[in-house]
Ligand SMILES: Nc1ncnc2c1ncn2[C@@H]1O[C@H](COP(=O)(O)OP(=O)(O)OP(=O)(O)O)[C@@H](O)[C@H]1O
């Protein structure tokens with residue numbers, strides 16, 4: 081990320097063979113991390129294009145990459161509106177998952193009673209596939225938006241809950257003793273010891289939850305089916321499928337995948353920024 | 368009652384016949400009695416498992432004695448206690464000065480209101496330049512100094528130290544031993560210091576309590592009648608060697624008792 085990589089102490093002597101090999105490896109990692117996936121993508125796109133052209137596959141069965149991009153641009157007004165809807169549900173669900181997950185985790189660590197009573201149900205909610213609950217949700221929940229949110233939330237909150245609970249309970253024992261000796265209140269212990277200890281765990285859960293809330297939003301929309309105004313990408317895919325508009329299906333798919341990548345990258349960046357000062361996971365390894 | 372005991376000041380802390388039996392019948396301590404007077408530097412010396420940490424944890428009120436009593440004279444509060452563990456136990460997410468601020472913070476004091484004390488404590492351990500560093504940027508010895516600064520920042524009457532220097536190299540340990548004595552002199556506190564090291568205990572303390580294991584108990588108490596301040600000269604003096612031999616013999620006795 082920064083130029084600080086070159087901070088290793090420099091001796092006047094030439095680096096030895098080990099050091100040279102290590103530097104070569106580091107340079108390879110740095111460049112390869114970006115170039116290799118790009119090369120793979122280019123190869124895949126070219127192969128895809130050649131297969132479609134050489135076999136003369138009709139575009140309503142498999143469109144070539146060029147046509148998909150064309151459709152993406154041509155249908156941009158429709159697709160972009162749909163993208164906004166899907167993203168809105170995803171982000172709202174993620175926000176509610178954060179509130180709910182962290183809130184429940186704090187409640188669990190404050191009271192063993194609450195934890196023992198409710199943790200099993202959190203697990204049950206998590207292991208029951210969302211597609212099997214979603215139809216029921218849409219029967220009982222009138223508002224389409226609320227239904228979608230509820231589905232996405234159900235999928236996303238568990239990793240935050242379980243990771244944050246783990247983090248809150250993994251505060252250093254010596255520090256806990258210290259807090260007791262200095263007469264910390266329950267609130268002080270939570271605020272100054274448990275929450276900071278839980279931060280790295282929470283952020284790990286958040287990254288998973290980001291992807292899951294997108295999945296939840298898309299799956300829920302498949303189940304909810306046609307919804308008139310305010311339709312998201314999933315609905316556009318279904319709709320295009322009925323009309324055998326395969327290029328638009330691919331275009332919408334690209335937008336969903338792209339959103340997932342952006343969400344993951346954004347959350348990873350957030351995590352890095354919050355932890356870079358002190359946490360092992362964010363420190364640069366030397367040697 | 369005008370008797371002789373009135374001449375001696377009341378102890379800061381009195382432990383009377385304290386036993387600690389853990390779950391499963393492990394007798395970690397049996398009949399520990401100890402008077403801690405203001406200004407004492409007491410070392411608890413003994414082989415592993417003789418209940419040194421248990422004794423310290425009882426004094427810190429982290430454990431309750433199964434039998435016996437621990438009483439503080441006068442008004443005691445957490446304000447009067449500082450602790451240093453074998454590990455520096457710093458909060459990795461907080462800077463050095465925030466770590467030292469902790470005892471005050473838990474008493475509801477804002478940083479600004481105690482800033483002078485925090486910086487003073489850091490100056491005492493020679494780390495005022497590192498006040499804004501994070502623990503991971505410090506060496507093991509420096510982290511230990513931060514831990515000591517944190518224990519001293521509120522100027523407690525009693526500081527408990529559980530093998531604070533055991534994980535450090537010998538050079539760093541010697542230096543910190545010297546510094547510790549100097550600090551104790553400056554802030555005038557009382558120290559109870561747990562150690563495995565005969566040399567460390569003789570150099571630092573005026574009383575050495577030698578303990579044996581199974582069951583954990585006191586087998587001997589030695590006095591190190593050498594004046595403070597003690598320095599490198601003391602470390603090489605014949606009297607130091609004599610005290611060390613005495614303590615070493617007592618420790619061997621303790622180990623044979625356990626064997
Ligand atoms: N929480 C506990 N539950 C059960 N047994 C314990 C517990 N804590 C300590 N013990 C036992 O009590 C005995 C004394 O332990 P303690 O930690 O006080 O020894 P120590 O003198 O500090 O040893 P060391 O020098 O190795 O730190 C040991 O036999 C230990 O196994």
Ligand SMILES: [Mg+2]
Nearest residue numbers: 419420421529
């Ligand atoms: Mg111990």
